[in-house]
Amino acid sequence: MTKAKNIAIYGKGGIGKSTTTSNISAALADSGLKVIQIGCDPKSDSTNNLRGGKSIPTVLDAIRSGKKIEIADIVYEGFGGVLCIEAGGPEPGVGCAGRGIIAAIELLRQKKVFEQYDPDVVLYDVLGDVVCGGFSVPIREGVAEQVYTVTSADFMAVYAANNLFKGIKKYANSGGALFSGIIANSVALPIQREIIDDFASQTGTTIAEYVPRSVTIIRSELRGQTAVEYDPDSEQAEVYRRLAKAIVTNEKKYVPAPLEAENLKTWAESWSDRLLEKKDDESSVRTPETASPAT
Secondary structure, X not given: OOOOEEEEEEEOOOOOHXXXXXXXXXXXXXXXXXXXXXXXXXXXXXXXXXXXXXXXXXXXXXXXXXXXXOHHHOOEEOHHHOEEEEOOOOOOOOOOOOHHHHHHHXXXXXXXXXXXXXXXXEEEEEEOOOOOHHHXXXXXXXXXXXXEEEEOOOHHHHHHHHHHHHHHHHHHHHOOOEEEEEEEEOOOOHHHHHHHHHHHHHHOOOXXXXXXXXXXXXXXXXXXXXXXXXXXXXXXXXXXXXXXXXHHHOOOOEOOOOOOHHXXXXXXXXXXXXXXXXXXXXXXXXXXXXXXXXX
């Protein structure tokens, strides 16, 4: 059995972490690697676009059924042979949303899933709005060796990333996972890239890749596919291939330097001021074509 590379990809809800993770999985599988993707979000839709938009039964579903659980009940094959697992979440209004991750990891170990499939890469797609309880398991228990976060230039995405950095720093001295890079998602404007670059500089972190906003993603997900499967020759698919290669070859692991709450607030306000100045500068520049006629 070879030593798998275990990677956790965090991000706040709606930031595109599942889109990113599934495209990385597809790109790695397309390159000939054996990949397991484990969805650790209670929505249980991490692997849908690897399986034609279809959801799969979750680990918690299998546990709640009360029946004897076989590996085939929780592991399903997707695009390129990617093995798909969804941890699942609690019944509405009952229990902790992070419990599915704890239960999934325990069951996968018990069933010796990793020994049976011998993957090259295991990707954990983890909700990063709050890094507590079950959601912190991939970090605090060393389940993953490397952690990435998907973020955008929006403040709440940056806020979630900063919280993740705090969690990594907290558990770093007790064998927890270390950080390996920011995946800057939905970067459409130079100013968005500048904001993310500055956040990385302020927190002592690095950028793994800039992923542009693309209509290819919209089209592919409407078909329940990754961009790598839907349009393998597209620029967007190439971005994910480049990111996948960078992740699988990246050996950088370090402790980030999260900003304290007041410093993060000050940083955000400074960018707000800069954006307002930029807007004022642009509105003050008027060409003869756009200027109002003299009265």
